[in-house]
Amino acid sequence: MRLAIIILFFSIPIFSQTDLEVKFYYGKVNDSFEIFVDNNEYCEVTAVLQLSHENVMVSSKNQNTFLIPARTKNLKLSSLTAIDYGKYGFEFTHKEYRGDITKSSYSNHYPYSLPFLKGQVYKVIQAYNGSFSHQNMKAIDFEMPIGTTVTAIRSGTVVKVEDHFETQGETEDFAKFSNHIIVMHSDGTFATYGHLQQNSSKVKAGDVVNRDAILALSGNTGWTKVPTLHVEVYRPKPSEKQYIETEFKVGFGQSTIFLKENQIYKRDYR
Ligand SMILES: [Zn+2]
Incomplete structure (x- = not known):
């Protein structure tokens, strides 16, 4: 039957x-x-x-x-x-x-590289919880002329490249037009590099990049006031990102500091 x-x-x-x-x-x-x-x-x-x-x-x-x-x-x-x-x-x-949302540990005090080439100097125009677009966000914005070489702050695997947008505006509804690259680090955290120039990416998803590798050119796409490079590090969580406070090597690279709004930082190390 x-x-x-x-x-x-x-x-x-x-x-x-x-x-x-x-x-x-x-x-x-x-x-x-x-x-x-x-x-x-x-x-x-x-x-x-x-x-x-x-x-x-x-x-x-x-x-x-x-x-x-x-x-x-x-x-x-x-x-x-x-x-x-x-x-x-x-x-x-x-x-x-x-990423792994269940992971609870990550490397503290990692010495991040500044995201630009040796010999260059840029101003941080917005830091953690900045009033323009960083409310509840621990991210750093450098004022940077369009076309500046952007380098990796830490090695990892490129997991996303979005660089086809050309739109920019000063209100939040333009945020979705930010060209960006996401790199996953070995401790399961991610870095996002935002506002990149259209069609400027030098990497693709799946590429493994070393710290200081060239990623793309900076631009003025998405939610910005002036040409900007946005950098943030976070680990994934179910409700929202958990931002990681990052210490950057500055000057000759012998010490690391948390970057502050309206300060100018020079990179004198490779
Ligand atoms: Zn930003």
Whole structure:
């Protein structure tokens, strides 16, 4: 006798907080359904899967946090099997985050390089919690002529390059037009370099870069008043970024300091 399996409810709502290239899907294997994920990002991604179901046995808990390695295909997250042959069903939602949101430690007192070449001098026009665009944000803005070479403050893997925008404005709604590069460091923190010049990137996602490597040219895209380079370091968290206070090598590079608004800093080290 053939057993009837009736699917009661069955949907795959896509709830995604980010623009990450992460894809969830399911497939039927014998009498079970299996949920898979592809992570096309160049960094690990935290996926939070929330399942609801009826008359189904699940191989994972109803909510599960998974760490998906970079560039992973067909990773099985869960499998669901009908408890008895009758009506059954399931649905799930998911959220995903760049990086490992469960990680609690990072390297303190890392000596960051200034993000420009030796011999150059730039003014910090906005620092932590600055009044123009850094409310609740620990980021540094350097005033910098368009076309200045931007270098990596720390080595890592380039995980995102966005450099096709050309729009700039002085209000928050222009923030989304900021060309930027994101680099993941070995301790799981990320650096974002913002307001870059259109089509100026010298790196692509997946590239491994050393500290002081050339990343792009500075510009005036996104939410700015004047040509600016924005730099921030953070670790990923479910609700919002956790910003890291960064100490930069200045002068000849023998000591590190926290940069201050309206101060001018010179780089005299390689
Ligand atoms: Zn900024």
